[in-house]
Amino acid sequence: MVQIIPTLRKVEGYYGQVETNIVVDSEISSQSSVESDKKSVEVENIDDDFNEEDFVQPHDSITVHDADGKPVTLMTNRSYELRNESGRKWYKKWYDEFEYRMNKKDRVSRFTSFNIMKFLYPSNVTKSKAEKTLLFKVDILIGLYFLMLCWSKSVDLNNYTSAYISGMKEDLKFVKNDYVYTSSITGIGAIIFQIPFMYILPRYPAHLVLPIMDLGWTWFTFACYKANSLAEFRGYRFIANSFGGAYYPVSQYILGSWYGPDELSSRVFLFFCGQLLGGITSGLLQGRIYKSLNMVNGLAGWRWMFLIDAIAISLPTCFLGFFLIPGTPDKCYSLFLTDEEIKIARARVKRFAIKNPTKKLPAFFSWANWKKLFLSPTFYILCVFDTVSWNNMTAFSGSYSLWLKSLNKYSIVTINNLSTLPAALGFAYVALCSFGSDFFRCKWIFIFFSNIMNAISCAILIKWEVSSSAKWFAFLTTYFSVAASPCLWSIINDFLRFDPQLKAMTWIAIYSFSQSTYSWVPLLTWKTVDSPKFRTGYIASLVFTLVYAFWSLVVLFFYKKNEKNHAVDNGIILYNSDPEAQHPVPEFVEKYMEQRDDGYYYLKEEQNKSSIALKEEPN
Structure with missing residues (x-):
């Protein structure tokens, strides 16, 4: 049967x-x-x-x-x-992120000859046909599903800005800073309701949890089309975001359970492709809907967008998640993987020193768990890392669309179409950082590079009184603020791979804290009344960007120290032949x-x- x-x-x-x-x-x-x-x-x-x-x-x-x-x-x-550390000069290898993460045999060179399998899966172990089939299946089941999931969420999140400039502001009577206040208020729901996932994440099957949460998101996204006041709209968005709060950490938790350290960034890229595709789709859809459906059956174009978003985009994603999400190799629920492929997946993660949840997990309320969380320097290092990454994101400030509208020379349809340009270019920026970091096995350098590019963009927009071409360049490079996110999340996954319960607790804790700052920082820095210049917002983004860039060096130091302590797990036996080294x-x-x-x-x-x-x- x-x-x-x-x-x-x-x-x-x-x-x-x-x-x-x-x-x-x-x-x-x-x-x-x-x-x-x-x-x-x-x-x-x-x-x-x-x-x-x-x-x-x-x-x-x-x-x-x-x-x-x-x-x-x-x-x-x-x-x-067997590696002799005698005479090692720290400054000669400080930039080598994978110095202690992989031995030389596992660090298969991608430069000797181009081979698609070697490029996509440089660390595959058995090189059997079954393993290759497994890896392609996992890319489809996990990578493409999370692309669709992130796309559906991003369409709705970007739809808020598109709807705002397409008549919702006037219909629901937004005034002064109501735009940014609404974003912050609805974001609080996500922060509060993702905290229980510290317990849920390693214990309950994601193929049930995520679709159920997604169904709640879908229903209240649908309800937004009926909103007749700003308060009612905020209520619907608050509940919708509450249901969608955990999809970021849950998806990264699952991705980190299947892929090796030099495979993960390029798979997180698929996730971010969904986010970028959502930014493009939302603008194009809103432009088309406003042109074709505005006031059809008495409904404004922005209301049609919420209807289509919920019924045609989010609902199918709920259904697919139930069948496609495979769980983790040790607790697999997949209909599409064979027994042999599951065993190969387990062998791979053992080789990568990744610990996945099994039947026995430590008691969640044990003091030992919380002691490991809050007394570990790793938690605070990663918390700062994630927080600055959230608050440097000029790409999602809505400033570009508001600037286009302030020019008073484009129609609403044209503004919606032009609003897709930064996200379209963002594909190239994110791909460069994601695949580059896996290809060169060096994430920190791409984090540093992308933040320098974002700093240049912020500096131009702070000055503001620049040529039109310089301003266009600045706006079209704002997506460098998110380009390093796959690298960031891959590093966090690698830091936390040794303890599935601690991994869940840390992911949710740092994500909740980071997202909570994103709820109040914009209130102080991205006030709607400052539109379209947002000088304070760009200054704040510049500060966060520079901290982000240089904090990557701090993370690199602790990452290498952590990997050196687990060198044997990574296939490296260290010794020092100097007698005084003992x-x-x-x-x-x-x-x-x-x-x-x-x-x-x-x-x-x-x-x-x-x-x-x-x-x-x-x-």
């Missing part, structure tokens, strides 16, 4: 898992014997001080201790680079590993065949 309803896929193990007996190191327990199968592990006749929980997952890895006594896990069928080659290298013809180290064949699980005491 063909399955048509997505349910949890009960697939055991992952690709390449060895299904043989576990052997316990004789130095630890000479009297121990372990038998295992695919579903269970039994431990018999072992010492009293031996704890079964100290075994890592069988069939795939061993746990040992490095020279500092820190427990590390070595995987079977995994290459390890950091020799770890004993486990000689004891359990062997160097092969490719120059890299692997677990010895006997370990691979018997899948040793070790419990060692620090030296």
Whole structure:
């Protein structure tokens, strides 16, 4: 019988898992014997001080201790680079973002020859036909779905500006700063109602959560067409944004669960393509609707836009999400992936050192969770990073459209059509940063570059009294303010990949804080009465932009420090041959590993065949 309803896929193990007996190191327990199968592990006749929980997952890895006594896990069928840090000068490699994130074998060069698979999936492991099929499927299921989801949300968000300049201002009697006040008030709903997703995100299937939330968004977007007063309109928008508040962090959480560090930015690009496409679509649709449907059946053109947005765009996205969202590799609900492909996906994320949610998660209200969140410098570093990225976005201020209207030489239809130009050029800016950061494995440089370009745009608009061509250049480059967002979100995902519960809590916490600042900063800096010059707004954006650019260097420092602490997880075994360094080659290298013809180290064949699980005491 063909399955048509997505349910949890009960697939055991992952690709390449060895299904043989576990052997316990004789130095630890000479009297121990372990038998295992695919579903269970039994431990018999072992010492009293031996704890079964100290075994890592069988069939795939061993746990040992490095020279500092820190427990590390070595995987079977995994290459390890033995790297000597002697004589290393920090300033010679400070710019190399992936210095400790991937070993040299995994950092497949994209320059030797052009190959579409190598470009899109440089870190694929098995290179099997099944893996290639998996990667194409995941790109369609996740990448294209989130493109559609973000597009539908962006159409509605941009529709607010389009409707405002197409008659809604007059119909609902907007005055003074009502435009920016309405944006801020409705944004508060998203902030408040995304907080519960700290708990929901790793526990409940996204293929149910997101479509249900999207259905609420759709209904209240539909209701906007009936609004007869500004207060009523604000109420509908507030509730709609409440339902849509979590789609950003939820989508990034899922994307980060499937892709490697040098694949993720180009997939987040698909997500942002939806946002840019929404900006283009909204203007073109509003222009066409205003021309063709204005006052048809007694409805103003801006009201038709909300109707079409809800029924023809958002509602189909709800339906598709239920079937397309696959969950995560460890908790997969997909109708379209085979068991083998799910196992390959799990093998890939293990190779990338990504921890996805399993059946057992720590108690949400445990103090240990919140201590890890709020006492970690990572939280505050990423919080600043995300906050400045939200508040440098001149692209979404509406200033360009309001400037066009202030010229008094374009019709409403022409203004709506011209309003699509910055977003159309934004495709190129975002693609440059997204694919460039994956191609060169260097996100920070593209964050820095895009912010410098945005700073130039802001500086021109602050001066304002410039030539018409300079002003057009400034407005048409405002989308550099969002071009680095895929790089930003990829870095956040990589920082948080080790703990799914902490990842959910941190994503929502930093996103909520950042978005909350975006609710009040515009009230102070982008006052509607300052239209079309918005001098204060551009000064504020310039400050945030410069902080964003230089904060990327701070993030780079902590990112590399974090990856160095997880070097073994990334396939790199560090040592220092200088006697004064007191950091020799770890004993486990000689004891359990062997160097092969490719120059890299692997677990010895006997370990691979018997899948040793070790419990060692620090030296």
